[in-house]
Amino acid sequence: MTPPLDISRRQFLTASAVTAGAALLAGCSPAATASGTQTLQFWHLLSGGDGVIMSSLLDGVNKAQDAYRIRPTVLAWGTPYYTKLAMAAAGGRAPDVAVMHATRVLGWAPGGLLDAWDLDRLAELGVDERTFPKPIWQKGEVDGEHLSIALDAHPFVLMYNTDICEKAGVLDSDGQLMRASTPEEFLDLVTAVAEASEGHGLSYGYLGDGAQMWRLFYTLYAQHGTEMKLPEGGEAEIDTDVAVESLTYMQTLLDGKLAAKQSDYGTAVAEFSTGKSGLFLTGVWELRTMQDAGIPFDVAPIPPIFGTPAAYADSHSFVLPHQTRPNEQRRDLTYQFVADMLKGSFDWATAGHIPAYLPVTESPEYQDLLPQAHYAEAATYVVYDPPAWFTGSGSNFQSEFGAAAQPALLSGSDPAAAIERFTSRVNRFLSQPNPADPEGSRS
Structure with missing residues (x-):
């Protein structure tokens, strides 16, 4: 490997x-x-x-x-x-x-x-x-x-089309998106927006993009109030129950109505920027894109639906x-x-x-x-990514998560098996020395 x-x-x-x-x-x-x-x-x-x-x-x-x-x-x-x-x-x-x-x-x-x-x-x-x-x-x-x-x-955030969300009745008295506080409340919110949208309620592109899958997954994982630990030379400390619940929730969103079951990042950007969807899970770096598109939109933190405020960044x-x-x-x-x-x-x-x-x-x-x-x-x-020499933006760590998670998101297959695959790959990373470490290079 x-x-x-x-x-x-x-x-x-x-x-x-x-x-x-x-x-x-x-x-x-x-x-x-x-x-x-x-x-x-x-x-x-x-x-x-x-x-x-x-x-x-x-x-x-x-x-x-x-x-x-x-x-x-x-x-x-x-x-x-x-x-x-x-x-x-x-x-x-x-x-x-x-x-x-x-x-x-x-x-x-x-x-x-x-x-x-x-x-x-x-x-x-x-x-x-x-x-x-x-x-x-x-x-x-x-x-x-x-x-x-x-x-x-x-950070990873939630953009929303204010016209569509007003039509869906999910804006508060200040004209901002109502903040869901449970997984069920967020599903209800997305469902209402989907009914008011020409396309999907939620745009989320992930196909072939491990970083996109990881950003949402680790946001949801951290909202459970836990973190992954990747001890050098040891084995990954991943709360399997929390990981499975987080990936299962992503499957629930990608049902073909709330969000497209098969969508790459570019398609998701296009869907939201042309006013065909009311919500968009993305990074703050797309702010200028949406401003240039001229659509009526605002941005909110991803709601803490699993109890703990957290946003991957x-x-x-x-x-x-x-x-x-x-x-x-x-x-x-x-x-x-x-x-x-x-x-x-x-x-x-x-x-x-x-x-x-x-x-x-x-x-x-x-x-x-x-x-x-x-x-x-x-x-x-x-x-942030759990600290380890092999994690971080643009790393193969995020790509490996995508390789493990994408089949489950596409087909609805067992999320527990996907988490097991990911954990196995992380453990292989942990067994390898850091190439930048002089001590590791002699091992």
Whole structure:
């Protein structure tokens, strides 16, 4: 079985050795302008609408001061990005700062591919645990060190067409979606919306998309007040009863009337964006899509139908790729850059993401930003992938969940068998060493 990482251990070690020399040469290039302004190298993986807004934010911080200038490098999302960043970090002369998904950080920690953030240094700039929602701040800590600082949270949410939902009688006196508090109440709500819609009550695309299946499944799983634990070298600790109940509920929604039994992500986007369905389970990243579509819609957190508020999410986070001999002046300016980005992240919310910096989301201006303010509470109860070196956005872990779960969602076959298949695959992952861990590479 192929190790569930972007590259194999042998490929990683070989490529790292080759890249180290190139990285050292790259680090010798001038890093300051004639005026004394330091140039900071910043790698990220944001493209499309996110990329446009990120460029605008970078232009803003560049123009606001003369101490540093950001030189961004944009690489393809997923495997290409993480592979190149890992190899640059292994060479010891990586960019000054980079963006990673918070869920991918743990896999890098054992190999020393990331430098820890100095929390005292950040606190002097107005960035500390008091300025972040608790789960988002805590996600940045690995083995007692803070390895990432979140720019945002981008949770799974429930979008709804306000015209259709008004027709269905499921809006409250404020014109917002009634919040179901039990599985039965949510089914009743979706049923009412289905009767008022041209197509389905709920759009949810999942075919061939393990990440989509996982996002909804783990939201429902976490709403039971439990979490998965994946101890290194051990066996997965998964509450089978909760997992089966969560997957069974997904089957119930995909009955062909409430939601299409067979729908890929693009089809679900098209159905909701053209006004043919009243509800849409998706990520906040589709906010701009629906605004551009011109439909009347709002956004709500996924209701806590199993008792505990929870929403699957990830975070775009700032990391310090390892540098063998960091330039302390540029390192100081890197801290300043991150603080500037956090404090100026209001416009990042226009992409749909929830800014992680509380002074932004608690500001009067943000409360007037709609529909973003209607789902901002989700940042206080986001849940991330269970920590393990092989989990996270774009990982094979999520793909393997999809491979196990999709047959059950398509055919209505035994969800318990699907969970058993998934657990078996996770246990195989756990039996393999982290390719980025020097100790594991010798085993």
